[in-house]
Amino acid sequence: MKRSEIKRRPLASTVLDTLEPEDKEYRELDGNGLYFRVKPDGNKSWQLRYKKPDGKWSWIGLGSYSTVKGAQARKKAAELNDDAANGKNPIVSKQIRKAKEIAVANNTFEPLAREWFNGKMSKWEQKTGARIIGALELHVFPVFGKRLYAEILPMEWMIFFRDMQSKGIIEQTKRVRAACKSIYSLAVVTGRATYNPIEGLHEHLETKSAENYAHVPVGELPPLLNAIRSYPSIDARIGLTLLSILACRPSELREATWSEFDLDKAIWTIPGERMKKRREHLVPLPKQAIVLLKELHRFNGAYPLLFVGRVSTKPRSDMFFNMALRRLGYEGRQTPHGFRHVASTALNEQGFNADHIEAQLSHVKDGVAGVYNKAKYLEQRREMMQWYADYLDRIAGNNVVVFSRVAG
Numbered sequence: 001m002k003r004s005e006i007k008r009r010p011l012a013s014t015v016l017d018t019l020e021p022e023d024k025e026y027r028e029l030d031g032n033g034l035y036f037r038v039k040p041d042g043n044k045s046w047q048l049r050y051k052k053p054d055g056k057w058s059w060i061g062l063g064s065y066s067t068v069k070g071a072q073a074r075k076k077a078a079e080l081n082d083d084a085a086n087g088k089n090p091i092v093s094k095q096i097r098k099a100k101e102i103a104v105a106n107n108t109f110e111p112l113a114r115e116w117f118n119g120k121m122s123k124w125e126q127k128t129g130a131r132i133i134g135a136l137e138l139h140v141f142p143v144f145g146k147r148l149y150a151e152i153l154p155m156e157w158m159i160f161f162r163d164m165q166s167k168g169i170i171e172q173t174k175r176v177r178a179a180c181k182s183i184y185s186l187a188v189v190t191g192r193a194t195y196n197p198i199e200g201l202h203e204h205l206e207t208k209s210a211e212n213y214a215h216v217p218v219g220e221l222p223p224l225l226n227a228i229r230s231y232p233s234i235d236a237r238i239g240l241t242l243l244s245i246l247a248c249r250p251s252e253l254r255e256a257t258w259s260e261f262d263l264d265k266a267i268w269t270i271p272g273e274r275m276k277k278r279r280e281h282l283v284p285l286p287k288q289a290i291v292l293l294k295e296l297h298r299f300n301g302a303y304p305l306l307f308v309g310r311v312s313t314k315p316r317s318d319m320f321f322n323m324a325l326r327r328l329g330y331e332g333r334q335t336p337h338g339f340r341h342v343a344s345t346a347l348n349e350q351g352f353n354a355d356h357i358e359a360q361l362s363h364v365k366d367g368v369a370g371v372y373n374k375a376k377y378l379e380q381r382r383e384m385m386q387w388y389a390d391y392l393d394r395i396a397g398n399n400v401v402v403f404s405r406v407a408g
Contacts, residue, residue, distance in 0.1 A: 003028055003038075011036055013070055019044070030070070034062075034077040046073040050084045060090055107192070109152065109183075110145035116183045125273045135176050139164060149187060154197040161205055172318065177201065215338030216330070218346065225396040227328045235307055235316075236324040238296045243321065243336055245289050245389045247343035247361060249276065250336035255315045256306045258297065263290050266382070281362045282375055284382035286389035343388060350387075356380045 001018045003026065010031045019028070021042045027035040033049045044065035052058050062068060062076050080090040113136055121129045143160060144152055157180070164173040180198050187193035216224055225244065231237040242253055252270050261268050268283040275281050285293070293306075300308050307316040321336040340361060347357050359377045 010070065010074065016044070016065060016070060030074070032074075032077060032081060034073060036065070046077075048077050048080055048090070050080065050090050053089070060094065107148050107150065108146050109149040110141050112149050112187055112192075113140070113145075113180075113183050116186045119186070120182075128273070132175070132179055135172060136179060139172075139176055140180065149184070150193050152197060154201065157197055158201055158204060161201065165205070169318070177205075213337050213341055214333055214335050215341045216334050218342075220333075221342065221392075222395050224328075224330065224334060225392060227330075229396065231324060231328065233324065234299050235296065236320065238292045238299075239307055239321055240324055240336070242289060242292055243339045244342070244392060245286060245292075246283055246385070247340045247388075248283060249340070249362075250321055251318065252281075254307050254318070254320060257304045258301065258306065259304070261285075261293060263293060266290060275362065279362075282378055283360075284378060284385055286386045288389045288393065346391070347384065347388060352384050353377075353380065356384055360385065 001015065002020055003022075006015060006028065009029060011028065016036060019036070019038055021038050021040050023040060025037065025039050027037045027047065030036055030046075035047045035049060037045050037047050046062035046065065046068055048060050048062055049057060050060060060080065062073050068076070076094075080093060083090050083093040117129070117133050117136075124132070140160075144156075161173055161177055164176065177198060181196060184193060184196040184198055188196055225241075228237060228240045228244065231240070239253060242248075243250060246253070246268075248270075252274060255274055256268070256270070260270060263285070266285040266287075268285055270281045270283065272278045272280045296306060300306070303312050305312075305315050307320065308314075309316045325331065325334055325336070344357060344361060347360075348354065356377045360381045
């Protein structure tokens, strides 16, 4: 609109948005010494006309209209007018306020978190770093990013983590909590905080570890296995069946790439960066697993990942297998991770060597006692897991559970 069409002041937002430039720069009074400046190139900004202590009039800029809207400009103008009325220099007052705004912005949680992240990222694999900063951006920054980190109470953090847990993302909640605890540690050791509000919170949070690892008793295995094998989604069906056969961690399978598998040698090599202990792990593949992998390869072998998400460069989400079990009616009764417990129970009850079972599950002690050999007990584990895959086929086919380890 043209400025000749202005009918009232203060200037309405629609007026500020649509005021047209002219051949020469002009100012329109908004009120109380605040003016709206429009340049010939269309740039718009705010200026305050004030009287200096010597009685002369002067101008002070309050910012571009693209960043400072009407209400904010009027608030700034009122503050500076008060300063001038009290004998203060508005220019100095503006500089002081700006310095305080910068200090407050630097003391909010998001800048601290990004400083922490930048200091850590060189120590992580690129994928790990992306996962951590992505979780902070998705969950934490929208809630606490602009808050002064020293003013966020432990109770607020506890409510926040409980809310995350209520969404069923238990493992991600643990990772986010650990990251936030480390972020606050940076603030403490650099003298910017006196205590860590995340410290000790895990003692008061419901970790739901039992639910996270929930698994059906042996007597309920046959109907579960048959339900999985009739699941309509190809990749979910194959994925859950592989979890039941291989007893691997869900993330290890969900993020697996085809390049990790040697079907001719019947071996899956999981790289160390994807393992919990950051150590390369070998998984012997029973015949049933090879058949399933070949079927899955026909389905999505054109992609690097076995379980391709909506974006072909990323795997399915960490809720993929959980949702399939939920649709099968096993929510709270069986989780993807729970298949490891089922296998451990069955193999231990059949008298398989405990060291072989622990090696298969990639349970390794830290320190000298846990010196790791990725191929340790590989042939024994190969025989053990072939027995287990045959056993699962047998009970699924007979729909009864009778432990009968084949001798030899």
